[in-house]
Amino acid sequence: MRRTALLAASAxxxxxxxxxxxxxxxxxxxxxxHPGVTVSQGQLDFTRSKVNAGAQPWKGAFDRMxxxxxxxxxxxxxxRAVVECGSYSNPNLGxxxxxxxxxxxxxxxxxxxxxxxxxxxxKAIELMDAWSAVIRDHTNSNAPLQTGWAGSSWPRAAExxxxxxxxxxxxSGRFATMLRTVYLPExxxxxxxxxxxxxxxxxxxxxISVFLEDKASYDxxxxxxxxxxxxxxxxxxxxxxxxxxxxxxxxxxxxxxxxWQGQTTFVNGLSQETCRDFTHTGYGLSAISxxxxxxxxxxxxxxxxxxxxxxxxxLGFHARYQLGAGAEGxxxxxxxxxxxxxxxxxxxxxxxxxxxxxxxxxxxxxxxxRPAGSNNLFVAWETLTHGDNPA
Numbered sequence: 338m339r340r341t342a343l344l345a346a347s348a349x350x351x352x353x354x355x356x357x358x359x360x361x362x363x364x365x366x367x368x369x370x371h372p373g374v375t376v377s378q379g380q381l382d383f384t385r386s387k388v389n390a391g392a393q394p395w396k397g398a399f400d401r402m403x404x405x406x407x408x409x410x411x412x413x414x415x416x417r418a419v420v421e422c423g424s425y426s427n428p429n430l431g432x433x434x435x436x437x438x439x440x441x442x443x444x445x446x447x448x449x450x451x452x453x454x455x456x457x458x459x460k461a462i463e464l465m466d467a468w469s470a471v472i473r474d475h476t477n478s479n480a481p482l483q484t485g486w487a488g489s490s491w492p493r494a495a496e497x498x499x500x501x502x503x504x505x506x507x508x509s510g511r512f513a514t515m516l517r518t519v520y521l522p523e524x525x526x527x528x529x530x531x532x533x534x535x536x537x538x539x540x541x542x543x544x545i546s547v548f549l550e551d552k553a554s555y556d557x558x559x560x561x562x563x564x565x566x567x568x569x570x571x572x573x574x575x576x577x578x579x580x581x582x583x584x585x586x587x588x589x590x591x592x593x594x595x596x597w598q599g600q601t602t603f604v605n606g607l608s609q610e611t612c613r614d615f616t617h618t619g620y621g622l623s624a625i626s627x628x629x630x631x632x633x634x635x636x637x638x639x640x641x642x643x644x645x646x647x648x649x650x651x652l653g654f655h656a657r658y659q660l661g662a663g664a665e666g667x668x669x670x671x672x673x674x675x676x677x678x679x680x681x682x683x684x685x686x687x688x689x690x691x692x693x694x695x696x697x698x699x700x701x702x703x704x705x706x707r708p709a710g711s712n713n714l715f716v717a718w719e720t721l722t723h724g725d726n727p728a
Contacts, residue, residue, distance in 0.1 A: 364559075365552035366635045372496035373634045374544040375627050375683075379728030381497070384721055385451045398708035398721035399451060407437070407444035407711065410456055414438050414467035422479035432483050435472075438464050439490035440717050446497035447718060458502045461494050466508045469515040475523055482534050484523040488541030489627065489715040491516065492548040499548075516545045525554055527561045529585050532569040532609045533617050535561065536624035537715065543628050547635065562628050563644065569621050570647035571607045579603060602667040606647075606654025614674035615655055622651050623680035623716050630683050630723075640687050649688045649696065652681055656698035660705075677702070679709035682719035686726055 372378055387395035402408055415438060417431035426432060445461035448454065468491075475484045491512075499509055506512075524538035542558035545551075567580045579597060581587040587596055594601055598612035608618045625648050629639040639645060655677055658664060664673045681703045689696040703709075707724065711717040 364637075365546070365555040366637070369547050369550050370634055370636065371500040371547075373631065374492045374496045374547050375630050375634075376493065376497075376722045377634045377728060378501070380722060380726050381447075381450050381501075383726050383728045388451050388721075394707045394720050394724055398718060398724065401708045401710055402444060402718045402721055403448060405444065405710070407441040407717070408448055408457075409441075410460055412438075412441055412460065412464070414464050416468045416471035418471050418473045419476055420472065420474075420480075420483060421476045422483040423477045424479060426479070428477065432479070435468070435483070435487045436490070436714055438468060439487045439494070440711055440713070440715075442494035443490050443497075443717060446494040447721065450497055450501055455502075455504060458498060458504060461498050462502075462506050462508075465491065465495060465498070465512050469508060469512040472515060472519055474519065481523055481528050481538055482530075484520055485534065485538035485541045486715040488516070488520040488524060488545060489537060489624075490717070491520070492541075492544035495548050496544075513549055517549055517551075521545050521549075521551075521554060525557060527565070529582070531613070531617065532565055533621035533624065535565045535582075536569065536621045536628075539565065540624040540627050540715075543631055547631065559628075559632070566625050566644050566647055569609050569625070570651040571603045571605065572643065572646060572650065573603075573605050575603075577603075579609070598669070600669060604654070606650030606652075608651055608655070611655070611673075612669035614676065615659060616674070616676040616678060618651075618655060619676070619678040619680040619712075620714070622648065622655070622684070623678070623712075625651070626680070626683040626687070630687065633687070640692060645688060645692070648684045649694055649699075652684050652688075652699045653696055656681065656702040659702055660698060678712045679706055679716055679719065680712075681706070682709055682723045686723045690725060690727065 384395055388399045415434035420431040420435050421428055422432040442461045442464040445457040449457035495512060498506055521542060524542050528534040528538055539558045539562040542554060546555035546558060564582055568582050571579045578590060578593050581593065587593050597609050600612045608621060610618045610621060629644055632639045658673055659675055659677045664671050681699055685696060685699050685703045688694045689700060708720040
């Protein structure tokens with residue numbers, strides 16, 4: 338009897354090991370692809386060809402970008418040695434400046450790629466160099482989130498400049514050191530706050546790892562990302578209760594319901610922050626799409642896994658209400674705080690256009706929001722880079 342039990346246990350263990358790769362976090366690629374953070378060279382080439390041909394929606398998206406404050410060639414960087422960010426931006430000592438300089442660097446990198454006007458490349462470099470020369474730390478309660486937001490934009494800019502600009506970037510090594518010593522340590526171990534924090538932090542960690550070609554950090558960030566994504570968007574296949582992040586010790590129904598903002602009914606696509614507000618939920622969904630896109634560029638497509646399913650249902654669920662459907666009584670007490678933001682282009686392009694999923698509400702919301710702008714935190718110009726982009 339004991340031998341039979343041992344054999345059965347061994348068989349179960351083997352089966353578990355054999356089954357694990359499908360659900361395991363992606364491992365770092367043998368060789369990183371560059372540019373490879375959120376947007377690939379193929380996507381950039383497609384975008385450039387469409388803008389130069391005057392085709393819509395890309396030309397309109399490009400025009401919106403170049404008319405924004407982020408594309409101003411006269412922008413003066415505002416670096417600080419210590420960026421101090423408290424809860425709800427109180428205090429805000431360099432927080433807005435840092436995030437917006439990072440978005441500006443990415444904006445100028447995109448403008449360089451599309452126009453080949455070297456002034457934009459040099460402005461992106463000026464912004465990155467200004468911060469890498471000065472910043473040493475992020476402090477106060479919002480430091481991890483702030484580092485995640487700014488740290489999501491910096492490597493997007495740096496990837497395009499380092500790997501496509503034909504001029505020189507003498508201080509690229511110093512910029513890499515900044516990402517490695519100031520940003521990565523603040524975010525790589527994750528967060529026990531609301532899920533959008535850790536998702537944005539892992540987005541930054543993944544992007545930084547690609548730029549640094551740091552396989553160990555990439556693997557660690559991806560593993561945390563997979564666990565957090567599963568705990569952020571509910572699927573009915575999860576069971577009666579949402580999945581949790583084990584280290585948070587949400588080990589009773591009461592604790593889980595409290596963490597999910599008091600929500601007791603769980604349906605496909607519901608987010609841990611739906612009943613808080615759609616804006617923070619949008620941050621989480623956006624970060625999920627960005628990491629999935631980076632992973633796809635790096636050779637491991639997460640859209641065909643539970644990550645894609647959670648993103649598809651999460652976007653569709655929230656798009657329906659954002660478009661005007663009234664909240665049922667079982668959902669957040671019948672009252673929702675809308676404001677999803679410009680967060681659907683990447684996921685819609687991947688899941689509807691590439692994979693062929695019907696995403697009617699998400700598509701309607703995406704088209705209505707074109708050309709998508711920036712949320713002034715870490716999302717920028719995604720109609721331009723990902724709208725109906727087959728690359």
